[in-house]
Amino acid sequence: MAETKFDMIVIGAGPGGYVAAIRASQLGMKTAIVEREHLGGVCLNWGCIPTKALLRTAEVYTNMQHASAYGLKAENITFDLDAVVQRSRKIAKQLSGGVSYLMKKNKIEVIMGEARLKGANGSGPAVVVKGQDGKETTYQSKHTIIATGARARTIPQAGLEPDGKLIWTAREAMTPDTFPKRLLVIGSGAIGIEFASFYNALGSDVHVVEMVDRILPAEDKEVSAFARKSFEGQGMKISTETKVDKVEKKANSVIAHITGKDGKTVKEEYDRVVLAIGIVGNTEGIGLEDVGVKVDRGHVQVDEWLSTGVKGLYAIGDVCGPPWLAHKAEHEGVICVEKIAGSNSVHPLDVGRIPGCTYCQPQVASVGLTEAKAKAAGYKVKVGKFPFQANGKAVALGEQEGFVKTVFDEKTGELLGAHMIGAEVTELIQGFGIGMAMEATEEDFFHTIFPHPTLSEMMHESALDAYGRVMHT
Known part of the structure; x- marks a missing residue:
């Protein structure tokens, strides 16, 4: 009972x-x-x-x-x-x-x-x-x-079982008892990139290993490529089409056996490893x-x-x-x-209308279809793109790195997707989310008045650019 x-x-x-x-x-x-x-x-x-x-x-x-x-x-x-x-x-x-x-x-x-x-x-x-x-x-x-x-998903491979000391999941990575001078991050999705960004910014020598051909693989290819260039410019080491075969544990470090896309295996020593391969x-x-x-x-x-x-x-x-x-x-x-x-x-x-955000430096945000997925779905698309460096507010903030990209259905003007990288894009993305929920077309974005000076003006300019009407580039 x-x-x-x-x-x-x-x-x-x-x-x-x-x-x-x-x-x-x-x-x-x-x-x-x-x-x-x-x-x-x-x-x-x-x-x-x-x-x-x-x-x-x-x-x-x-x-x-x-x-x-x-x-x-x-x-x-x-x-x-x-x-x-x-x-x-x-x-x-x-x-x-x-x-x-x-x-x-x-x-x-x-x-x-x-x-x-x-x-x-x-x-x-x-x-x-x-x-x-x-x-x-x-x-x-x-x-x-x-x-x-x-x-957190784990890897059934020798030495890669999380132990709370040398092999971390996200929980240990956010409550470290020591700062790793050398950090290996396995996986380049949102979780892996966020921790890589945090530790890299504070001075750790970070190496990100990803099995597929690009980081942030769920994002638009242009965003992924831009992010990689930015992260590497900040000192981060990134290896794609690469896997960690095994890890040998020492007293306070590990030796990782890493095989690259050329098939060659190298041994590298790290203080800690973060597993970020999904959940x-x-x-x-x-x-x-x-x-x-x-x-x-x-x-x-x-x-x-x-x-x-x-x-x-x-x-x-x-x-x-x-x-x-x-x-x-x-x-x-x-x-x-x-x-x-x-x-x-x-x-x-x-x-398809769920926004995704990654809070690295620079931030990444997206909603809807990437350009590649829109084309694969049979759409004939119009694509607009606007750089941060051409936006007055971004220049004033000292945040000139990034761009806003929009993908429209050429036939109906429907917004199919929006993809951003740069300062505060995790806040901006919801504007496109609302637009998609309301089934807005390119004309709706054209006629919406965006306040000046704001980062949001780049959303307007990106839509204009898709139709050859951009003002500030």
Whole structure:
């Protein structure tokens, strides 16, 4: 017999989970959320937020080193690694406390412990929670959402198993007990490049190894090429079409065996290694197989409304697969709950309109199709491009590195994609996101008045450039 009944139970209090719980409560459902570690999940405590705090420190540090370019004097610039890490942890703690406040405000019961699905009856599987005291309590709910997130993917190769000392995942990389003078980063997606950018900015000798032919492989090729040139100009070493065969561990360093695209293997010594080769869903130990949930390659299978196919059971966020983004998880949480509540205005998620951001120096942001993917999909395209160095605000800021690129359907004028690299592009990208959501055409961008002087003017100029109407180049 279930001890407590709810309309909605959410398993996992990351961005997707706690947002789903809030929306359920707003719609009048008696709601509970189960979390085994920290409210806010990996994103808030060990991912998105604390890494951005670290990257902000790196950005300020870099600017201080170039103070003379702004007519300022700053000498003997150094950093305190412990203080840098503590600032990051303090910010994460503050925001985790904010999630706790939101749960209380929305009258959501927080249950700390490890959840497991059990059995199935007319109203869906029960949720058994093993509390922090070791005792188990069973809860029944009409609807249950799995939002257990994901963890770092590891490599089943000799010496590359994360050990918390020499081989780091993202968690150890953001709370280092020592500053590595020589750092090997395996993987050049957003996570790998962000950590490479942080440590490189603070003075580490960083080497990024990527198996495919370019870094940031999900981005437009021009953005990837520009980013590589910029990073190498900052002193970063980058090897593409390259793999790490194995790692030999020493007392306080490692010897990596690295094979390049020429087939030759070299041995290089590093103080630490960061594994950044993707993530895998947290699907184990929660009873998915017991209740009939399908899991494929480490991720829960769901339909367009986030249903697992098991009555009353849903899944959202990273546990469902890529793109592994907090904002995608949040949006899925809202879609799932509103569909359960019978909303007539809810729509399935359009993955093609999810913005992606990488907070390196320079920043990278994109939404929609790349030029190559648009052409591969059969579109005849018009492409516009505008450089930062031709924008007044960018010049005034001393941020002249980068460009904005737009891809339009020549036939309809529909914006198919936008791709940016440069200062603050992670803030600018949402302008194109809104445009795509509203199905804006090139004419809409032409007739929108962009304030001057702003970086956003480059969005306007890029659209104009696609149609031969650019003003400032």
